[in-house]
Amino acid sequence: MVYFILVGGTVLHSAHITDINTAADAAKALGPLVQSFPNSELISKIIFANGIIGPGLLAVLVISGSASYTVPEALNWNSSLDLKFTKAKGFYMVIIISTLIGLCMNFIGITP
Incomplete structure (x- = not known):
């Protein structure tokens, strides 16, 4: 990053x-970085997408x-990635629910 x-x-x-002002402006602005390559606009979009999507998935x-x-x-529940789902249901349910909430926030349009 x-x-x-x-x-x-x-x-x-x-x-x-x-x-x-927008992510699209930033992607277009990276064009001079790869302007000597064929399909420089596509390459700049790929570079920008990797720079945005990668950290987003990590977050x-x-x-x-x-x-x-x-x-x-x-x-006071069991919590560890070493435990099986049956031994730490609450732990894994929090992972699942928080991931789904974040996913829904994205599709609803709530900005971070």
Whole structure:
């Protein structure tokens, strides 16, 4: 993620692009990074998608994982990824429910 920000900032600054309001603007602005390649627009979109989707997927796991340890610990339930589902139902249900809530928030349109 840090490299994505550094490369993006360097490319955008050198191209004198300073007004970016949407993710689409940022993806288009990465065009100068790969302008010498054929299909540079597609390549810049792929680079941008990897930079956004990767950390987003990682964040979902971190948030649901941290909630899955916090809630069962507060309620004195068994909580460990080493345990089977039958031994730690509450723990795994918190993972499932928090992931589904995050997924629903995305489709409903609630912004973080």
